[in-house]
Amino acid sequence: MFGEGILRGLAETARNFFGSYVSKDRLTTIQFPEERIAPIEATRDFPFLVYDGNDWDAGMRCVACQICEKECPPKCIYIDKSKDKKPDAVGKQQFYPARFDIDISVCMSCQICVEVCPFDAIKMDTDFELSTDNRFGGLLLDKHKLAKSNEYYHHIHPTEAAAVDAALADERAKTEAKAKAAAEAAAAKAAAAATPSAAPKESAGGE
Amino acid sequence: MIVLSPSNIERIDQIFVLTKHWLMGYVPAVAQPLTSAILSVLPVLIAFPAIFAVTTLLERKGLGRIQNRYGPNRTGPWGVLQPMADGVKSLTKEDIVPATADRWVHFFAPVVMVIAAFLAYSVLPIGRNMVVVNLSSGVLFFFAIGALVEVAIFMAGWSSRSKYSLLGAMRAIAQMVSYETPLVLAGLVAVMATGSLSTVSIVEAQAQYSHYLPNWFVFTPWGFAGFVLFMIAATAESNRSPFDLPEGESEIIAGYFIEYSGFKFALFFLAEYLGMFATSGIAITLFLGGWSAPFSFLTWVPSYLWFFLKLLAITCGFIWIRGTLPRLRMDQLMHFAWKFMLPMTLLNIFAAAAWKFFPVGILRWLGCAVFLAVAFVLLTRGLKKRGDVSVRQYRFAD
Numbered sequence: 001m002f003g004e005g006i007l008r009g010l011a012e013t014a015r016n017f018f019g020s021y022v023s024k025d026r027l028t029t030i031q032f033p034e035e036r037i038a039p040i041e042a043t044r045d046f047p048f049l050v051y052d053g054n055d056w057d058a059g060m061r062c063v064a065c066q067i068c069e070k071e072c073p074p075k076c077i078y079i080d081k082s083k084d085k086k087p088d089a090v091g092k093q094q095f096y097p098a099r100f101d102i103d104i105s106v107c108m109s110c111q112i113c114v115e116v117c118p119f120d121a122i123k124m125d126t127d128f129e130l131s132t133d134n135r136f137g138g139l140l141l142d143k144h145k146l147a148k149s150n151e152y153y154h155h156i157h158p159t160e161a162a163a164v165d166a167a168l169a170d171e172r173a174k175t176e177a178k179a180k181a182a183a184e185a186a187a188a189k190a191a192a193a194a195t196p197s198a199a200p201k202e203s204a205g206g207e
Numbered sequence: 208m209i210v211l212s213p214s215n216i217e218r219i220d221q222i223f224v225l226t227k228h229w230l231m232g233y234v235p236a237v238a239q240p241l242t243s244a245i246l247s248v249l250p251v252l253i254a255f256p257a258i259f260a261v262t263t264l265l266e267r268k269g270l271g272r273i274q275n276r277y278g279p280n281r282t283g284p285w286g287v288l289q290p291m292a293d294g295v296k297s298l299t300k301e302d303i304v305p306a307t308a309d310r311w312v313h314f315f316a317p318v319v320m321v322i323a324a325f326l327a328y329s330v331l332p333i334g335r336n337m338v339v340v341n342l343s344s345g346v347l348f349f350f351a352i353g354a355l356v357e358v359a360i361f362m363a364g365w366s367s368r369s370k371y372s373l374l375g376a377m378r379a380i381a382q383m384v385s386y387e388t389p390l391v392l393a394g395l396v397a398v399m400a401t402g403s404l405s406t407v408s409i410v411e412a413q414a415q416y417s418h419y420l421p422n423w424f425v426f427t428p429w430g431f432a433g434f435v436l437f438m439i440a441a442t443a444e445s446n447r448s449p450f451d452l453p454e455g456e457s458e459i460i461a462g463y464f465i466e467y468s469g470f471k472f473a474l475f476f477l478a479e480y481l482g483m484f485a486t487s488g489i490a491i492t493l494f495l496g497g498w499s500a501p502f503s504f505l506t507w508v509p510s511y512l513w514f515f516l517k518l519l520a521i522t523c524g525f526i527w528i529r530g531t532l533p534r535l536r537m538d539q540l541m542h543f544a545w546k547f548m549l550p551m552t553l554l555n556i557f558a559a560a561a562w563k564f565f566p567v568g569i570l571r572w573l574g575c576a577v578f579l580a581v582a583f584v585l586l587t588r589g590l591k592k593r594g595d596v597s598v599r600q601y602r603f604a605d
Contacts, residue, residue, distance in 0.1 A: 016274070020272045
């Protein structure tokens, strides 16, 4: 009959109206500041820099290779390379970023920086409460603000971080083995040369 | 404690009328006409905008719940202070007038609209003896003033010099002119049954009881059909969903008031709701017995409470409809007005006329009901067959 569909629709909306007072399952809204849902592992918003250990500056994995800076499509990363070197996450002597800025007002969360990083130093964060009263300075994150611990990385992306840790441990073992071999070779050489005044010229792996 | 003696009931029912008379006693005779007018108009000017504020909250809450959301709940307990927050917001917003707009017409459009909306209340009997003016041609006055809204809408649309505004205004005029005819014709049956154009006598004719039940026109077949048709036309007249084409957010953004901001926008919003209350009020007056109680043993409840309860019920109905039905297309709207509403209202007038000439009894009731039902079925069948009224076919989405 004509108008039947309208009546059916009215019944449906009435069911929704009263149902939302009766059954809590109908109301899917999360009342945000008071209520939160468990974070989703695959989520991502802006990049951060991972550091190992307790000192954010000393433990930073980034070696200032500047690949991410070059690959960044919106060009939101700015890096100044250091003049000196220090050991990196796997134990090799490397440069480190004297300055590392990301303008998250420009960042488009594409994750290309993460994909191109050979050192597992830059990862995607899940922190979304980033509002600030300063639209320029407040959204330009420097090295300190970007630095977050490996524990935090484990907390937000457990699966991914475990894989990264395993790969890094593997790498570190290789480096150590190589250094050991090099040291042994150097020692053997020294012994063979048998010059009493000769000191070991190379300490640990020099690349 | 107040004892509910007949005299006390009478006093509570007439409390506003008595208060006015008491106040008038202190006014010198020269100033009496003016004071009397002000004292009659002032409650209307306060009560209905207050109801508007409550309705905006009710609507947002209701629509939210229909869509399984909470609705506003941050301002005060259950969001009850939301209307106040909205008011502050609209008052503090910048008032932007387009550079090419016709300044004066642009300014006066919302004013004319609000005035027209308020004028309609002058003939609404809100309670027993509570009407601003008892015009002998009250119903006619109501519809005439209602037509003034169209002028305001076109003023707004034309003066803004925006294509969206003009399109919205043109849609609004086409729609309101089309639906004015069935609106008046649907309301006419009540006038025919009463033999008077005065809203007060129409209500008084319905405020009589037989076997506990009142003689509301909505309980007769022609009255019921008239009420339904009247409410459909009233929905279209007040530009509410599913007839909200003049606003049509998804196509023309906000229609005729797109170039209005701040307080002027709030005035349009107010006028729209006031128009809705006014048409609901006249529907109550014509079909739902105005201020009269639904049962004879409930007549001790003050008459104005009954009026506002009925108004609340109709407003909830409007919200319910808005939460249910999607917007019509322009051609569907016009087909519906001219090919369904107009013939149905004309047939309803025949039914109401025939009612007068048959003897009182169940046979008259049934005959009238069958006549209208057959007319409805045949008309909609015919329209369906011709393809004028049909279920919407989706070509690209399903």
